[in-house]
Amino acid sequence: MIVTPLDSAVLDSKEQYIFYHKKVDFVLKELIVSVQKENLCTSKELIFFKQYCDLLMYSIEAMRVKYMYDEEDNMKVDLTDSGFPNYLEFRYLFNDLSLRHNYIAKLKDVSELQEEFLNQLLHKKQPVRKDKLFQASSIVYYTSVEQKYIFNRFVQGKIIEAPETASAQFMISWSFYDVSHNRPFICFMYFDYDGKNVESCKNDIYDVLKSTADRDMNLDTMAYGIDRKLPDVRPKHIKRIDLGPFHNVFAKDENEITxxxxxxxxxxxxxxxxxxxxxxIHEVFSGSEFEEGGYFSKQVFQKWSDIIKQDYVFAPHRIIQLLYNKTPEIMNKLAKPPIEVANLKMN
Known part of the structure; x- marks a missing residue:
């Protein structure tokens, strides 16, 4: 898959990046609370939903620290149909942290840098130079950020027993950052297993999900691909959550809400x-089964329901009023009235 930064932009100043990071962090935290409050996920789904959002927030915070005082590079934000950082930023971050030990060896000693800061501030009565601040932020970044917590293009969750209320034995979650939309997606699949021990098959399941369900596509196409490649797995319910677009002052897309x-x-x-x-939220359910193939290569497949599509909008009260006035057709087609979240108050 070819990935380019063409749909991304650099913001105009470091102040705008500070503003942007506060907005994204605030909105994701509000989202987690509201998804729970509105029962858009089951209790088990919510645990994983929060974990994936935490990884996303952790990664964006790591980008903030990395670029804080870097005058040469700036984080690129997708402004067309996302509002989140461009996918390449996550990849750069992940690759950069794989070399962290090389960079740490080249960094100045913390005590030496502290001495320089004190000398500059107390004796010379001058502000610390940007290059020195960049050295300090680099120390924080390379010594505190963990590569394993970076939101990658595909993040795999574990297989667990499904809740008793589910219509299947097992449940699995995964998340991916779609490179065409530059947005995060979170998925859940409930399934039965015909083999003796699902643990013996888990690597096959993980591999198929990574190769078949790692991008935005019609949900029934995704379901059929998983079903076809895993003969002993009987998918019963697949649910996919699309986070975004994030409509804000930096966006430049054609979306009516934006x-x-x-x-x-x-x-x-x-x-x-x-x-x-x-x-x-898009969902499909299996209703019945059918067989395909010859006598020696017969395979049972699921017949899938029509895709159930539910659109939601989260916004503060004043923005909800505005959207009802400016985009009533969109608001009236939502799965439920716009969900109120808190205002972001900037100093």
Whole structure:
């Protein structure tokens, strides 16, 4: 898969990056609370949903520290249909941390850097130079950020027993960062297993999910691909959550919600920190089964229901009012009325 940074942009200043990072962190935390409050995930799904969001927040915070005082490089943000960092930023971060020991060996000693800071501030009465601050942030970054917690293109969850209320024996979760949309997706699959021990098959399941269900596609296509490649696995229910787009002042897409917010910010009807987050859940269920193949290569497949598509919007109260006025058709087609979240207040 070819990945390019063409759909991304560099923000105008470090102040804008500080603003951007605060917005993303705030919105993801609000999302976790609201998804639980609105029962959009089951209790078990919510545990994994929060874990994947935590990985996303951890990675974006690591980017903030990495680029804080770097005058040469800036984090690239997808402004077209996402609002999240460009996928390449996650890949760069992951690859960069694989060389952390090489970089740590080249960094100045902390005590030496502290001495320079004190001398500059107390004796010379001058602010610390940007290059020295970059050295300090690099020390923090390379000594505290763990590569294993970086949100990768594909993040695999473990197989666990499904809740008693589920219509299947097992449950598995995974997440991926779709490189065409530059947005995170979180998936759950409930399934039965015909073999003796599902643990003996787990690596096969993981491999198939990574190769078949690692990008945005029609959910029934994904379900059929998983079903075909895993003869002993009987998928019963697949649920996919799409986080985004994140509609905010930095966005430059053609989305009607984004345009409504940008126009209202431009006319000073609403403050710069105004935002909304689109959120989609797609689900398919297996109803019956059918057989394909000859006598010696017969395989049982699932017949899938129509895709159940549910769209949601999370926004503060003032933005919800605005969207009802500016985009009533979109608001009236949501699975439930827009879900109110807190305002972001910037100093």
């Amino acid at each position: 345009h409504a917010i940008l126009k209202s910010i431009a006319s000073k009807e609403i403050p710069l920190e105004s935002y909304a987050l689109s959120f989609k």
